[in-house]
Amino acid sequence: MGFKSKSHGKGEARRVTVQKPAGGHGKDQATTTPLSFSAEAQMAVVDLFSRFPATEEEILEKERIVEPCEITVPKSQRRGKSTGSRNARFALPADIAKQVSQMASRLKSSPALQQIAQERSKLPIAAFRDVITSAVENNQVVLIAGETGCGKTTQVPQYILSHVWQQGKPCKIVCTQPRRISATSVAERISTELGEQIGDTVGYQVRLDSKGGKHSSLIFCTNGVLLRKVVGSGGHSQGPNGDEGLNDEPHGLDATHIIVDEIHERDRNADFLLIALRDLLPLRPDLRLILMSATLDAELFSTYFNGCPIVRVPGFTYPVRTFYLEDVLSMTQNGGDVSNSQAAVPSLSKEDADVMDEAISTAWLDDDFELLLQVVTDDPNLRLCDYQHTLTGATALMVAAGKGRLDDLQLLLSLGADRSIVSQDGANALDWAQRHGHEEIVELLANYKDDEKMPSIEEAEMLKKYHASVDQEEIDVRLIERLLLSVCRGSIAEDTGSSQNGAVLIFLPGWEDITRTRECLQASPVFGNRSQFLILPLHSMVPSHEQRKVFQRPPPDVRKIVLATNIAESAITIDDVVFVIDSGRVKEKSYDPYSNVSTLQTAWISKASAKQREGRAGRCQPGVCYHLFSRTRAAALPDYQLPEIKRTPLEELCLQVKLLEPNGRIATFISKAVEPPLDLAVRNAVLLLQDLGALTTDERLTDLGKQLGSLPVHPSTSKMLIFAILLNCLDPALTAACAAGYREPFVLPMAPDQKKRAHQAKQELAAAYGGYSDHLAVIAAFDGWEAAKAKGHGQEGQFCSQYFISGGTMNMLAGMRRQLQNELAQKGFIPIGPHPCSLNAKDPGIVRAVLATGMYPMVGVFLPPLPNGKKAVVQTSRGEKVRIHPHSENFKLNRTFSSGESVSNDLLLVFDEVTRGEAQVYIRNSTLVKPHPVIFIATEMVVAPLNPSEEVPMDVDEDEMFIDSEDEDDLKPKPGPDSAEKRQAECMTSPDKGVAVVIDRWLRFTATAVEAAQFYCLRERLNAAIFFKIRYPREKLPLLLAASVYTIACIFSFDNVPPVPQPLYASNPKSTNRSDLQSWFQGGQSQSPNGYRRERRQGPISDRDNGHGKSIMQRASSSPGAPVSRERYVRQEAKSHAQTSGGRGSYYSPPESRQKGFNNTGSGRGLYSKRPKGGAG
Structure with a gap:
């Protein structure tokens, strides 16, 4: 309730005043809240434990010790043992000779290829062809630093391929690009230059698209694709028996040359890839690594690879004039006149340009400045002092600086020569002076304050007015x-x-x-x-x-x-x-x-x-x-x-590290980066992976971690997919996973009225699953789009227009979903089919629970708006109070709850991330959930006696009862020596006794002892079910675990967030309504979630047949396809299992009373449930 305290006086005269503030968010809204099951959910729970009561061992089970998985490489794949014929992966000498002959023949017979060859020969890099091939042949690592436009990206791979083939040797080149558009466009360009179709000699492999195969000699891909191949090879650290974990030519790395292009962009996959490749080189002395970059920071990468040679290639670009904001304002306001500070060189005739080129060349080569100074000073208004040589881009000022001619340089500066102009190699006049060791000129140019470069009073005033009239952030x-x-x-x-x-x-x-x-x-x-x-x-x-x-x-x-x-x-x-x-x-x-x-x-x-x-x-x-x-x-x-590696979370990379080096320390590996991130960033990532169950406390990789790392999504998202499979709710999880890894499909229009309609359309989509969720809006949008696309006749475009959705994004999400679904099927988690493991895909409560799994531990408590006008905020586990982004569906939650209704811990928000915007910290995408899903997936659950403050009507947090820090201990109650032990012993002795349930050491609830024990036991069984699914993905769950997972699904389904009020989305008569949305689902592949929610009192569906025939509910019913009660479902399943296992099955016990399993659940002890680090989850 936000009480504050103030103390005064000393000793016996000391007094404490406790008062409630006039307004503000206090801790009272994040304190203890009653927690229980709804009547329907409680019926399912009672029925489960009457059939499968909790045993003493199950309740008091200590933290499960889970053996970490060992990533081993078959002996046939270890170093020195090739898994296949080298000739199967590389072209034979006869085939090489044939391809070379065919290329020569095509070139000879095609005028178009001859024209392309002439253009290639004119590229700046063509003069360095022999230098590059020689350097690559004689060095394991070579760095090519080339100016933009020199031709390095398209020509270097061809030079290497041609050089190796001319020697009759096999060649397999993998070339990475930072983006998919680069990989595909460069591959297509090189294929054109070779006169071939893409997919023959040259191919590419990017996400959801590939051309070419194992017979292609030059493959372009993104950094991420090559990184996953390196990781998928099984690592290159030594195994527990001293065997090396990477053979000479591991699967996916059967390359003779690897080219990493555009390394200066420094994306995290590229930096990680460089670590892996540097460690790989000693194990692959035959492998050649070629790094390509702009001239930026070339020495940094050369030093990283032990001083590897650098081949510097100048670029070829025509002179470029540069203008800034003050010039642009002058141009656009004064009819296009260029400001004096950047007065341009006039267009010269060819004869005049030849004269200037000759004058600059003579001054540089012969140290004769007479002609140059004469031409420049004849008419200063022409500003020929800034003319750039046609081939080199050099100006008179650069030549004077490079030659050390101080007097001539000062003359040129007085004429207004521009010091910022750069030559073809990117150097300005100061750089020229530094290169040639003219320190006096370096000092002069570095400190020169010319009037031309200083903004005039008019320019300064113009800039001031402009900045005052526009938002500089837009x-x-x-x-x-x-x-x-x-x-x-x-x-x-x-x-x-x-x-x-x-x-x-x-x-x-x-x-x-x-x-x-x-x-x-x-x-x-x-x-x-x-x-x-x-x-x-x-x-x-x-x-x-x-x-x-x-x-x-x-x-x-x-x-x-x-x-x-x-x-x-x-x-x-x-x-x-x-x-x-x-x-x-x-x-x-x-x-x-x-x-x-x-x-x-x-x-x-x-x-x-x-x-x-x-x-x-x-x-x-x-x-x-x-x-x-x-x-x-x-x-x-x-x-x-x-x-990027220093400015992004590192969970994915850290998990890839463990897949690459199972026996190494993550921090040690990442510290080997070119510029490593902070140690704290690595620790944060490791802690999250341990919370997910991917790593043990000593950083060993678990079975779960291995599976999470094998999917091309964030580890949390991978775990969400496995959880969704257990709950028969995979379809929406696939959509949410792909949207999180790519982008949302919604388009934000420009016009204000269109913006309002777009927001209302998104609200309507979210309402299909009950509202209060940005993620549910995306799921409903995809379902509707898929149904509209199935109808044909232009319905897809109409749906996208009506709901402000990008059709291109939807197509990308559909492709990503297929890829994820195929990978899950290949691993045995799901059967092959159009909508596997998705019988509960339209149950809003189960879908919310699945989403909560994917976003854990990003959980917050919703603190509603207060009567004093303060806006609603979300309190995170760190105690921070953050805003909900205005674009979020949950931004206006205060309109949907009455001011007197408490929504403290009874409603939680799960969200993607906390983001710092231009002015404040907020969460952009969130979903409102009940506490039940969080309790089941949380890392830690503690059941303990109630605090004294929770046993009295006054609902005050124990941490806030007394804030004074000087003598705080003097004011706290002093229990007797045995009171804590006594209360602990009495905690679980009575099923109806109140207890505290603390989740992850910050979310606190009250429940009865029997309810707490039920939660505890279900958590353990859920962990066991996940662990079983990871270990045996193709097997059905044992009956005990299947029944327990079904009961958990019942809890999610029945104890769900109340649906959004209908009038909230019917305020605009022009907006679409729910009936319009439902019409899109009719006749398509996707079922309307609204239609299911009206029938959802039947409970969720459990498909233990895994898609092979009837569902478990249908098999248990007397008539095929008819709904069946939970009691009858469990009873018939147990009976069937008992009969097939010879009487009483190992998981079956006769019906017992409700108290049978929990009356003496802890023998007087409190309960502590912590997910095993590396256990079931």
């Missing part, structure tokens, strides 16, 4: 539109010397910004003209066939505008881009291990990313880059982005 779509208009009208192009033609690439943070910008441009009378403008989004949400359009040249007189995230920085190349508009923002997720809070925010990019974005322009001609942030902001950007 992308200014209108400014982008105005800038595009200036670019396309040609006013800026003329000033910058760039062609008016060419594609425009706009960098935006995320999908919402891409959608907003696209809708804004399409609504424009100018850019909405499809005959003149082609607006294409580039994002992982876009289907692959749509993504390929960005690489195609548009028709004549049509300008292509590409809206992309940072995926276009370096992972892909769009050749016809001339103009780049850089918002300077990126969607970035970070993780704070100290608070265990994740952050998903729009953040500023790094200097390295800004440079990469600039390099996207000028691929085919001189380009222009517009940064939509000021020069002051640009100077303050960090040098590099933080590696």
Whole structure:
């Protein structure tokens, strides 16, 4: 109740005042709450324990010792013992000679291939071909640092393949890319260059899509795919008997060369992969590892691999002019005039450009500056001091700096030479001076404060007004539109010397910004003209066939505008881009291990990313880059982005570590990363894996952990799938699992009225399963979409439009569901079929329980709004109070509960993660649940005597009775020496005696002793059922465990959250209603959950036949298919089991009274139930 205390005085005169504050959330809303079963659930529980009473051993069972699984490799697969013929995996010399001959023949007969070969020979990397192949042949690790556009991604694999084949040797190259679009597009490009179909010599393997097979010599894949192959090979640590756990050519790693491209992007899979590969190299001396990166941080990776050689390849891009926000504001407000601070070099004729190229070359090669200075100073207004050499990109200032000509350099600075311009190798004038050791010039350039670079008073005032008029945290779509208009009208192009033609690439943070910008441009009378403008989004949400359009040249007189995230920085190349508009923002997720809070925010990019974005322009001609942030902001950007492994939770990686090195310590392995994360982040991940039962307390991998790590989802999600299989509720779990691993399908429209309708549509979907859940809305959306798709006749599109759903996302989720379902079937957990283990998929209570399993231990107590106007919050296990995100279905829970109704521990929220937004901490996606599912899946359950405070009417938390810390012990009751032992002994002696049930040491409930013992026993049986399913996935559960799981399902079904009130979603007459939603399910494959919920008093369905014939309820009934009572179901199942086992089965006991199993359950002791670390779960 939130009581506060204050003390004054000393000794006998000391007084304590306890008072209740006027308002605020106190601990009273997270204190003890009565816990019990509903009448229907209690009937099922009583019936179960009358048939299968709890034994003394079951109640008093000590913590189960579970043997960890040993990951061993068959002797035939160990080092030196090949499992198959090498010739089965690699081409024979005769086949190699045949392929080489065919390639030569195709090249000779095809003019198109000859043209491609000529273009390849002009790439900067072509001059380094022999250097690269020689370095790879003579070194186990080689790092190729190439500028963007040098051709390393497409050419290096071909160079290696051709070189090895010319020697008549077999070759198998696996090349990784950070993104699936990169893997597929590069594979297709190389196939085109070889004159082949994709899937022949060159293939790719990404999630849900692959081309080529074991006979392909060059396979492209994502970092995650290769990582799972490395892990799936069984690790490379030594086994318990000293045998090595990785053979020369393990399954999935039968490669001669591994290329890891774009390592500078530093995604967590790439960093983990580098650790594994570095440890693998000593065991595979024949393996060659080629690392490829932009020139960023090349020395860092070289040092990591013991100083491996670096092959530096310059890029080839035309000069790129760079402008910042102050310039853009001036351009868009003053008719396209470029500000003085970035006055552009005028377009020169070919003769004048040749003169400038010759002058710069003469100054550099012959140290003769006379011609150069004469041309530059003849007309200072032309700003020829910033002209860049056609081939090298060098300016007069760079040449003067590199030659150490101090006087000439000062003259050029006085003419306004721009120190920020970079040459083809990415170096500015300061870099040139440093390279050649001219310290005096280095100091001058580093400290030079030229007026041209300092913002003018007018610019400063303009920036101030602009920042005051717009939200700096939002992308200014209108400014982008105005800038595009200036670019396309040609006013800026003329000033910058760039062609008016060419594609425009706009960098935006995320999908919402891409959608907003696209809708804004399409609504424009100018850019909405499809005959003149082609607006294409580039994002992982876009289907692959749509993504390929960005690489195609548009028709004549049509300008292509590409809206992309940072995926276009370096992972892909769009050749016809001339103009780049850089918002300077990126969607970035970070993780704070100290608070265990994740952050998903729009953040500023790094200097390295800004440079990469600039390099996207000028691929085919001189380009222009517009940064939509000021020069002051640009100077303050960090040098590099933080590696992903240091800003994300590590549970998945830690579990993969144990699969790779079963006998090693996780922290030791991860400490070997290029830049390892904090130790606390690793400890947090290990603790969560131990709570899930994947690891023992000494970090040994369990059977459960092995199964959880074998699925391509988060460990918590993997456990949810197994739990769903036991409860016959797999379909919704598959949808929730895939949505968590990919994204939600909902689309947020731009218009305010559309936003309201979209929110109402999501509410309606959630209400199909009872409401109060973002996850149930996704599940209902997929069910409805699947039913609409099955109907055909355009129903799928109509459903997506009506409920604001992305059809592309739904198709991706459907593919991911099939993949997960196939993997579960291959492991024997489910039978092969369209909807296996899903008889209870429409029971809202069971679905909520399954969701709770997937999100545990992210559980919070809902603290409702108070009369003083304070908003509802959620209290987490850490004691933090966080908000519910406004986009969540549970944001307006205060409207659905009366102000006088208590919803403390009686209603819990399970959620994905705690996220720190721009202004506060919140949870975005959540589901309201009853306490029962959490009690069954929690790590720890303690049954203890009630506290004195819980035995009196005054409901005050014992921790808050006395807050004064000075003499707190003086104020607490001083029990007698034997009072604690006496109360403990009396705890479980009477079935109706009140006890406290404490979950995970923070959720506290009151119950009777018999109810607590029932919960305790059911927890143990559920753990045993999960353990049995993990050990024997293809076997049926024993009768005792099957009956117990069925009873638990009854509890979830009957003790469910009350459904959302109907009027809540009928306030808008234009909105859809439940009958509309139910109509989508009719005639489709998916059954309406509403229809089931009206009949759900029948209880859940248990299918012990595992899909092979009738369900257990149908077999137990007198007439096939008729509903059967729980009592009759258990009685007939027990009788059947007893008859088949010769009288009394090992799991069957005659009916007993309710008290028989629990009257003396603990012989006077309290109960303590803790899930075994590595046990059943």
